[in-house]
Amino acid sequence: MPGLRLIAAAMVAAATIALVPQGGQAQQSIEYNQWDAVKPMYFGDREIGDGSAVLAVKAPDRAHDAALVPVEVISKLGPDSDQRIEAVTLLVERNPVPLAGRFAFPSQRIGKFSTRVRVQSYTYIRAIAEMADGRLLRASKFVKASGGCSAPAMKDPEEAMANLGQIRIRTSGDARRSQPVTAQVMIRHPNYSGMQYDQIHRSYIPAHYVEGIAVDYAGQTLIRAKTDISISENPTLRFTFTPERVDGFAVSVTDSKNNTFQQHWAPAGGQG
């Protein structure tokens, strides 16, 4: 895995070396497009089509904090659509490790989900949907930000390590049968990227990050995420779904040092 990471970083570096920012937004977006270099790393030679009818990516045009850029993926498919998104791969195209995560939805539709990512330089953020019929479909958003990957992971590292692995689950309101509800899973973790070079001791701060998040609802896996260092510190997942019955969440998180953290959440009114 470390070898693969280095290769990815080297490929991106090689691809970006000739970039000269110029012109307006459209011109810049073209200049910063690294899709042809990044796509084979994750999808080989598979064909990827235009996903604009199926999904959209939302992010601020210019990030307020490059280490904490909110990204939302919205499904445009209605509840009765005969198409289904089985997983979404989120790429921050020009990051040293472009993969933010692959988010799979094995049991039911997720209307939208959002997380926060680090952005190292002006880049496209890509969402690639894996459809139930086998197609790959892509949506994109261009974001202006820089320095997020090598940004220090924590404002207060002692507090961060003291709280490592805390998980909190909250919902937008009481879950009701057949009514859409938004839930958020919050994980306390520094998500050290391994990209920060220590000029005093001439070494890198070691990577330590969340690798997997599984969110179960009513005994079924709602989201299974495989995540990487492009996810911001204190990772969060916010998502909207329509429960078939009122029940509780179970969340399980694993990190790159083989820690496992778990949390359960039951609705206030009990199950039903």
Place this chain on the structure above:
Amino acid sequence: MLGPQGADAATDAVWPPLTRRAAIATGAVAALSGLSWPAGAQAGPLPVSEVAPGHFVHYGAHQMTDAGNAGDIANCGFVVGRSGVAVIDSGGSPAVGRRLLQAVRRTTDRPIRYLINTHMHPDHVFGNVALRTAGDDGAVAIVGHARLEAALRARSDTYLGQLKARVGPTAAKRARFYQTDIAVEATRQLDLGDRTLELTAWPTAHTNNDLSVLDPTTGTFWAGDLVFRTRVPAVDGSVLGWLDVLERLRARPASTILPGHGRAASSWAAALDDQQRYLRALVSGVRAVLDDFGTIEQAVATAGRSEAGRWALFEQYHARNVTTAYAELEWN
């Protein structure tokens, strides 16, 4: 990524040459001032004013760091005691640090004993190289919060990259990071002969390594970036922790308060009222959004907007402050 380049830049630079160190010892600094340093508006000793007996402050500009101001955007200064000088912060680039050194030399011939860094931020530490090498080897001790060094280690590469991009490659090549010689865990006294400076290391507030300096003989309190006036406060630690620390500051006896940004104040009310109002507006605005299950973007659009127009550089920092506060308050 910046890592390897930054390391190379740090190892192949040869500044400062030994000859310069010798020149300073003989008081011939001015003769060398044009030597490979920027001329014009950025040359010559930093203008300083004596705000209390022995306390000299330079006011940085309320600007973003760029090549034009070379990072001279934060306050810095020095305290002249009978047995020596304590410099407090060093400016946002080696060039600014050198101009601060010239200001010291123009004011006194007493030796520089201490270089106190009030916290990790680049506009306060990137002049360190000029001051640190001003005396004989090891003669100038770097003084900081016990968490300063680790905070710098985690950010050095990022800061160096920013210095290179904003001020220029020469500045980045000259800049150095140092270990903390005197690390303050809670409190510490520094004897300057006719006065003893009282240093306090604070819990996480503006950053997780804020250090203040009080001279009880003159009632002068160097607050570093615990206090912002005119320039919008930047939250890089804990907004709740900062509000707590500000309350505790009010209990300190001080007749002259020197902020990290903005002019000296003669009372805590003058120093803190605006800043507390801003931070409280930030907290209540973000809390309202969080209580409503709102997003970061919703918080950015609404929280603390009543403060717009009351601060310099508000639009440059406020959205980031909201984002930082949101990330803190969703857990607290």
